Amino acid sequence: MRKTLLPPLIPLVVFTLLAEFLVREGFVRGYLVPAPSAVLRAMVSGRVELLHALLSTSAGSLAGFALSAVTGIAIAILLSSSRGVQRAFYPYAIFFQTVPLIAVAPLLVIWFGFGIETVIASAFVASVFPVIANTLSGILSTDLPLRDLFKLYGASPLVTLFKLRLPAALPQVFTGLRVSAGLAVVGAIVGEFIAGGGLGSVVEVARTQQRIDKVFAAVLLASLLGLGLFGLINLFSHLMLRRWHASEQAH
Amino acid sequence: MYRRTFLKTVPAFALLAACGKSAKTKLALNWKPEPEFGGFYAAPYSKHGLDVEILPGGTGTPTVQMVGAGSVDFGIVSADEVILARSHGNDVVALFAVFQDSPTGIMAHASRNLTSIGDVLKDGTIALESGLPFARLLERKYGFSHVKVVPSPGGDITSFLHDEKFAQQCFLTSEPIAARKQGASVKVFAVSEIGYDPYTTVLAISGDSLRKNPDRAKAMVAAVRDGWRAYLDDPKAANQQMNQLNPTMDLETFAEVADAQKPFIETDATRRNGLGTMSRERWETLIAQFKDLGDISQTIPADECFRML
Numbered sequence: 348m349r350k351t352l353l354p355p356l357i358p359l360v361v362f363t364l365l366a367e368f369l370v371r372e373g374f375v376r377g378y379l380v381p382a383p384s385a386v387l388r389a390m391v392s393g394r395v396e397l398l399h400a401l402l403s404t405s406a407g408s409l410a411g412f413a414l415s416a417v418t419g420i421a422i423a424i425l426l427s428s429s430r431g432v433q434r435a436f437y438p439y440a441i442f443f444q445t446v447p448l449i450a451v452a453p454l455l456v457i458w459f460g461f462g463i464e465t466v467i468a469s470a471f472v473a474s475v476f477p478v479i480a481n482t483l484s485g486i487l488s489t490d491l492p493l494r495d496l497f498k499l500y501g502a503s504p505l506v507t508l509f510k511l512r513l514p515a516a517l518p519q520v521f522t523g524l525r526v527s528a529g530l531a532v533v534g535a536i537v538g539e540f541i542a543g544g545g546l547g548s549v550v551e552v553a554r555t556q557q558r559i560d561k562v563f564a565a566v567l568l569a570s571l572l573g574l575g576l577f578g579l580i581n582l583f584s585h586l587m588l589r590r591w592h593a594s595e596q597a598h
Numbered sequence: 599m600y601r602r603t604f605l606k607t608v609p610a611f612a613l614l615a616a617c618g619k620s621a622k623t624k625l626a627l628n629w630k631p632e633p634e635f636g637g638f639y640a641a642p643y644s645k646h647g648l649d650v651e652i653l654p655g656g657t658g659t660p661t662v663q664m665v666g667a668g669s670v671d672f673g674i675v676s677a678d679e680v681i682l683a684r685s686h687g688n689d690v691v692a693l694f695a696v697f698q699d700s701p702t703g704i705m706a707h708a709s710r711n712l713t714s715i716g717d718v719l720k721d722g723t724i725a726l727e728s729g730l731p732f733a734r735l736l737e738r739k740y741g742f743s744h745v746k747v748v749p750s751p752g753g754d755i756t757s758f759l760h761d762e763k764f765a766q767q768c769f770l771t772s773e774p775i776a777a778r779k780q781g782a783s784v785k786v787f788a789v790s791e792i793g794y795d796p797y798t799t800v801l802a803i804s805g806d807s808l809r810k811n812p813d814r815a816k817a818m819v820a821a822v823r824d825g826w827r828a829y830l831d832d833p834k835a836a837n838q839q840m841n842q843l844n845p846t847m848d849l850e851t852f853a854e855v856a857d858a859q860k861p862f863i864e865t866d867a868t869r870r871n872g873l874g875t876m877s878r879e880r881w882e883t884l885i886a887q888f889k890d891l892g893d894i895s896q897t898i899p900a901d902e903c904f905r906m907l
Contacts, residue, residue, distance in 0.1 A: 376667065453754050541749060542748065548728075548749065552727075555730055556682065557686055
């Protein structure tokens with residue numbers, strides 16, 4: 348525990364103290380970058396509002412992320428079924444990676460209304476591609492000797508998929524999920540800019556009121572949410588891979 | 599021969615570099631080139647000894663912070679932003695107020711037969727920048743319990759066209775014209791109806807820069823005043839120039855908006871005191887409203903907020 352917590356805490360303390368010093372001594376003006384103490388005060392004084400916003404953004408990000416995980420893996424399995432399917436549909440999967448979310452967000456509102464549905468859709472669009480790409484690459488890179496072994500014993504393609512190829516792809520699936528977790532939070536907040544609610548709204552309102560301390564407080568909570576999701580996936584990854592995969596056995 | 603050219607070139611380059619650095623005056627807009635900035639594009643800057651570069655903005659361009667931080671020399675802000683900025687220690691001073699009356703309003707569908715702003719808030723959906731003071735004044739006056747408040751789409755009218763019960767915050771001189779063009783029948787209400795009327799499209803400078811270079815500020819204000827006079831008299835040339843920069847708005851709309859905004863820019867006060875004029879009473883009223891809403895705790899002297907040059 349001490350080994351995992353201490354290293355990230357050192358830069359945190361150093362940067363916080365440095366920022367506080369720079370703002371207090373007037374090297375950086377407080378209306379451009381807030382002092383960490385001001386951010387902390389904004390967090391304490393706005394705790395009820397911020398907590399509600401955090402819960403709402405968490406719900407939107409989690410739902411969008413779960414949707415990404417399920418459909419992303421499903422799409423990757425479909426794409427892996429044949430070269431032809433892959434050639435036909437993979438370019439469209441890339442669409443999700445390149446779509447400028449801000450530009451299509453007003454359309455999401457028309458389709459899904461002003462509410463959490465739009466936030467979830469936005470989180471989904473932002474986070475599905477890494478799951479597809481990583482899962483697909485995992486499924487396609489099964490050990491050849493193992494595949495031959497399955498063939499030798501006359502295993503059906505379905506059995507090979509679920510007993511060999513998918514389990515062997517798990518490390519890559521988790522890599523995709525890790526990337527996608529952070530993107531889901533970003534996507535949810537973009538959705539909230541347009542559809543309202545959550546930390547996105549807090550940022551919007553605080554910005555029009557020139558309350559940069561509150562903007563930073565909300566942004567900080569959003570990153571903590573991303574970090575929490577990331578940790579959750581690491582936990583799952585550890586539970587599922589610890590018995591056989593090198594990446595989880597080294598430590 | 600060779601050497602001589604070289605010797606001539608070096609000082610020339612040095613001079614060029616020096617010019618490029620010091621002479622260009624930067625003016626940051628808080629939105630795309632549209633008629634609300636017409637006078638800034640029409641202004642005869644060189645006649646007043648200035649070389650001005652206009653930097654168009656977009657949704658949420660933080661011009662008030664840019665001016666305070668010195669990353670631009672002048673910026674377009676609104677009076678309410680100046681007060682908030684000053685309350686946070688950002689020394690920004692207003693020099694010239696283009697819109698004497700706030701063009702902010704609420705637009706709704708005419709089919710709802712609404713007669714006042716209060717009616718708009720009785721049902722349906724309203725898109726507002728809920729952080730803005732007028733939104734909170736509305737909430738205090740009428741309450742938001744019967745209406746669904748959603749974020750402002752910032753000039754986009756897709757949701758409005760889509761939903762008869764949708765109302766949105768707008769620039770009276772902009773979105774309603776666009777909506778009518780799309781065939782909607784629109785009813786608008788000015789926010790000044792509820793007594794909130796800040797100067798908008800205000801030319802601002804940092805206090806520091808104003809003290810260090812008062813002559814440049816003076817020249818800028820004079821040029822801008824000339825520019826707005828010219829634009830009010832004949833907007834054609836400036837519209838064409840802005841249309842090149844912002845082709846999403848067609849020339850016909852440019853002309854319509856330029857015409858619609860005239861009564862906000864030229865008022866009894868400007869006929870008495872010149873375009874862009876500001877009064878201490880108006881600033882005091884606004885500051886009092888902010889204090890009343892609890893947005894600022896300290897008293898901000900109205901005289902520090904603006905300067906007529």
